[in-house]
Structures are given as C-alpha cells and as structure tokens.
Amino acid sequence: MKIGAPTNTPKIGLALSGGTLKAAAHIGVLGALEKLGIQPDVLAGTSAGSLVTALYAHGYRYEQFQQLLATFPGLRLFDYGFPLWSSLYTWTVNHLHRRGPGSVPVVPTGLLRGHRLTKYIERLLAHRRPQLPFYIVATDLISGRPIVFASDSTIRKDAHAPLKNIPLAVTGSCALPGIFSPVVLDDFVLVDGAMRHYVPVSVLQDAGCDKIIAVNLYRLPANYIPTTLVDVLARSFDILLRESIDNDISPGPKIYVLEPDLSEIKWRKFAEMADCVRIGKTMVIEQRDALMDFLQTPV
Numbered sequence: 001m002k003i004g005a006p007t008n009t010p011k012i013g014l015a016l017s018g019g020t021l022k023a024a025a026h027i028g029v030l031g032a033l034e035k036l037g038i039q040p041d042v043l044a045g046t047s048a049g050s051l052v053t054a055l056y057a058h059g060y061r062y063e064q065f066q067q068l069l070a071t072f073p074g075l076r077l078f079d080y081g082f083p084l085w086s087s088l089y090t091w092t093v094n095h096l097h098r099r100g101p102g103s104v105p106v107v108p109t110g111l112l113r114g115h116r117l118t119k120y121i122e123r124l125l126a127h128r129r130p131q132l133p134f135y136i137v138a139t140d141l142i143s144g145r146p147i148v149f150a151s152d153s154t155i156r157k158d159a160h161a162p163l164k165n166i167p168l169a170v171t172g173s174c175a176l177p178g179i180f181s182p183v184v185l186d187d188f189v190l191v192d193g194a195m196r197h198y199v200p201v202s203v204l205q206d207a208g209c210d211k212i213i214a215v216n217l218y219r220l221p222a223n224y225i226p227t228t229l230v231d232v233l234a235r236s237f238d239i240l241l242r243e244s245i246d247n248d249i250s251p252g253p254k255i256y257v258l259e260p261d262l263s264e265i266k267w268r269k270f271a272e273m274a275d276c277v278r279i280g281k282t283m284v285i286e287q288r289d290a291l292m293d294f295l296q297t298p299v
Contacts (some may be wrong), residue, residue, distance in 0.1 A: 012211050012295065014040035017245075018047025018194040022175075022262045024069065025271035026052040028280025029215050029258060031062035034192055034243050038289060039297065042207055044135040044148075044200040046193040050173040051121065057134035058125055062253035068124070069277070074228070076272045079116045107141075107189055109181040117180075120173045122169040130198030136163065137193035137200045138173040141182055146196035148203055198241065199248040200246065201255060214279075216251045218242070221264075238247070247280055256294045260284060 014033075016026045027051055033039070035159065045053030053066070136149040149163040163169060166187060172183035172190025183190040197203070204212045220242045226232045249257050260283045265272050 006241050011209065012038070012040045012042075012213070013207065013209030014043045015051050015199050015201045015204055015214045016043065016045040016049030017199040017213060017214075017216045018174075018192070018219065019262075020048055020051055020278050021270065022265055023048030023215050024276035025217055025260050025262060025280030026066040026215060027062065027069070028277040028282070029260075029284050030056060030065070031277070031282045032116060032284030033213075034062055036159055036284070036292070038291075040132070040199060040213070042133045042135075042204060043147075044137065044203040044207075045173070045178075046137045046197055046200050047174050049200075049217075050136040050138075050193065053134050053136065054121070054199055055124060056188045057130045058128040059131050060124075066277075069273055072270065072273070073120065077116045077120055079113045082113065096109055107182045107184060110175070110179050114175060114180045114183065114187075117174070118167045118171045121170050123140050125166060133207070134171045135200065135203045136166075136173050137203060138169065138175075138183075138188070139192040139193055139195040141177075141189040141191045144196075146193065147188055147190065168237075170252070194241075197243050197248055201248050205254075210254065210299055212255045212268045213258065214255055215260075216249060217260065218245060218246055219259060219261065219263060253297075253299050256291060258287070 016023070019025070019115055029293055030052070043053045044056055044152075045051070052065075055068075098160070112163045130151050133152045135148075135151070138149065139145070139148045140147050149169040168183055168185045169190070171180070172185055172188075175179060175191045175194040177191050177195075180192075193200070198218065199214050199216045201212055201214050218241065220238055223233060249255060251257070258277045259275075262276060262279060265276055265279075
C-alpha cells in the first residue's frame, strides 16, 4: 500500500532543514522514503533544504538526484562579490540618494554574489512544472520576519508570499549572511531562512498536514571543549540555534523527527556529499518500523 497518496488536503508533510552541503542527506532520506512507498503530499524547505524541496516538487527523484551529485559544479558556483567595494558603493548610494517607497533597495554583497547559484537552479528547473505543493522559507533582513514563499494559496498569513521566482527564492533562503549576498525579491531583502525556522515544521502545520516528518541535519557537537574566545562565541551561537530547532520540532503525535548523525562530515568537502546521502538513507531504513507506525497511527 502506498502511504500518503495525494489528496485535496495535504496529509503527510516533509520538512527539510538547512545544512549547507550536508543537505545531500535529504536526498538519502527521500530515496529511502521512496523505497518504502512513502510519498509526501507537501514539502517545506529552509536554506539548502529549500533547493532539495524545489527539485523534488518538480519531479526529481533518487536517480535524478544521484546524477546531479555526480555532475555537481562545486567551486564553479562561487562568484566573488568584492564585499568591501560593494559596501562602500552601497553606503555612498544610500547617503546621496533618498529612496522613495517601493524603490528597489541597494544592498551590499557578501563574499559570494549568488548569481551563479541562481542560474544553476534555473537550469535545473527549466521546462519542469511543480508536481506537489511546496514552500520555501527565507528571512526578511529588513523586518526580521520569516517569509514563506508558497507554490499554492494554502497558507493564509501575513508572512506568506506568492512564489513568482523559484530560483531567486531558493537563493534567498540559502543566503547565509556575510557569505552569500542578500537577495532582493518583491518587497523583501532575503537572507538565510534558518535564522527563523531551521526546520520549517510550523509551515506544514499551517498547511493542514496531519503527519509531519521533520528532517533536522544539525546536532549540537558533543564533548566540546572551548580553547579560545572565538570558540566560546561560536558555541553560544550553536546553543541559540539548537534552541530554535527545539522550538521548531517540539515533540507531538503529529511530528516524527529524523536526525542523521553527520558529525564526522565536513561541510566544506564536496566529495563527502555521497556519504551524506548514504547516512540519510540508512537512518530511514533503520527506523522503518517506527516511521511506518507513526504514519499509520490515527491522530
């Protein structure tokens, strides 16, 4: 029996967290779910998880994802943003010109402009149409609010925005401040969605999902011993992130949390993306019985 067959009202939601290159583990999770006959009715993704979400909603499945990993451009997606010169230019423009309501803001670039990433996403989605409803979560740098870009009109909230430009919305959701440039889209200046919802469970709750599988790729490192002030500051931010995640995935009868152990994976090594896929897939298979019980138990 196929679990989670599509209906008019979404029943099974899949929330995919951020995780930079470690988000390849989401591919393994999706592959294992596919093997078990579990198909989500709706997806929501944050940061790197938003890219996997958009691709899956547009028909990419495990084999296609594997092909993408085999041809992943890696460093060729990096386009240096000259942040020092950009900040000087932005400061000058903002002090010499008063910008009226509705004008497009001028924002400084990060270390990476993100234009190549946007073009890459455009190529991946070219000539494809969404097959499932999906949501992309970003953060508006101006208001500080989470912004949910929706492929349909299920969510009715102030923070909801129509999904007019998928590649830009995904790039904005992935725009880690200081690394990638903020993305100006509609009336928003978008940065990493993980700043507000690392695991976008609440989005799927708002969409009316009966059961939600939440995939969280972040674990607070164990056996941590700080040796410098930088270590103390970094650990402090890690703790705040973990608190935010705990709020996102608070346990309940409607939420099943998958947390693959990626502690040995270095986020900057492209070669380890295949290991992330394997870890994600193995974890789902190991939890098969508990997961199936969760999906089949009435709320």
